[in-house]
Amino acid sequence: MDTNPSKSRLKHQQQQEQASEQQITSRAGHEFASVEDLLRYDAKQTALPPAIAERLQDSLKTEPPPKRSWWQRLFGI
Amino acid sequence: MHHATLKGAAWSDLYEQHAQHVYYLALRTVGDPTQAEDITHDVFLKAFRHLDQFRGHSSVRTWLYRITINHCRSVQSTWQQRNIVATDNPEVLDGPSPNMEDPLRVLEVKELGQRIQKILDALPAEYSLLLLLVADEQLSYQEIASLTEQSADAVRGKLYRARKAFITEFQKTE
Numbered sequence: 223m224d225t226n227p228s229k230s231r232l233k234h235q236q237q238q239e240q241a242s243e244q245q246i247t248s249r250a251g252h253e254f255a256s257v258e259d260l261l262r263y264d265a266k267q268t269a270l271p272p273a274i275a276e277r278l279q280d281s282l283k284t285e286p287p288p289k290r291s292w293w294q295r296l297f298g299i
Numbered sequence: 300m301h302h303a304t305l306k307g308a309a310w311s312d313l314y315e316q317h318a319q320h321v322y323y324l325a326l327r328t329v330g331d332p333t334q335a336e337d338i339t340h341d342v343f344l345k346a347f348r349h350l351d352q353f354r355g356h357s358s359v360r361t362w363l364y365r366i367t368i369n370h371c372r373s374v375q376s377t378w379q380q381r382n383i384v385a386t387d388n389p390e391v392l393d394g395p396s397p398n399m400e401d402p403l404r405v406l407e408v409k410e411l412g413q414r415i416q417k418i419l420d421a422l423p424a425e426y427s428l429l430l431l432l433v434a435d436e437q438l439s440y441q442e443i444a445s446l447t448e449q450s451a452d453a454v455r456g457k458l459y460r461a462r463k464a465f466i467t468e469f470q471k472t473e
Contacts, residue, residue, distance in 0.1 A: 257434075
């Protein structure tokens with residue numbers, strides 16, 4: 223098991239490079255180097271519905287202010 | 300977004316930076332845009348209520364994803380218990396509206412989105428989740444391992460099989 227996040231990220235990148243051997247082509251002719259690339263493209267094309275922010279704003283109006291943890295107080299969040 | 304009760308900028312930044320990622324994970328996990336909207340709303344509401352419990356041991360993204368995964372599981376389990384199939388909802392079949400104005404591209408992207416959803420639905424849930432998490436470049440293998448409660452080595456092994464399974468299903472839909 224990796225304990226070092228930077229080492230883990232490096233391996234992550236290496237695995238993504240290996241994954242790139244398996245290229246995917248969409249019906250529209252887009253080529254994706256890997257499954258991850260395809261999903262990233264899909265994620266980017268997926269719009270966040272603005273209604274969520276509006277609903278959340280309404281819901282938060284009735285919420286009491288959250289308790290702040292030590293790190294939030296420290297960073298002034 | 301403006302929240303008078305909060306130090307607005309920090310909460311607003313948190314939403315701006317992570318909401319789209321939370322929504323996408325929820326959408327592709329439950330496959331229903333309306334449910335994904337509800338889940339995203341609930342995740343941020345929970346996050347707001349439990350801000351004091353965030354210790355900073357993990358990244359904010361990981362923390363929000365953990366809430367999202369748990370909430371998706373809860374929603375899915377409720378659906379299964381009620382044995383409801385939401386195929387009468389046209390949005391489930393059409394998918395959410397893509398992020399663009401060109402009608403041809405909209406159609407193309409919608410079709411690709413529907414195809415991806417079908418494939419993810421056909422895969423074991425664990426494989427779909429791993430693929431969605433690894434596609435987020437902000438997460439390390441260690442964080443994915445922590446979110447899915449297994450070792451990083453197990454994640455690597457399963458990801459290899461998940462990618463193969465995804466490609467097999469992708470080819471079936473061609």
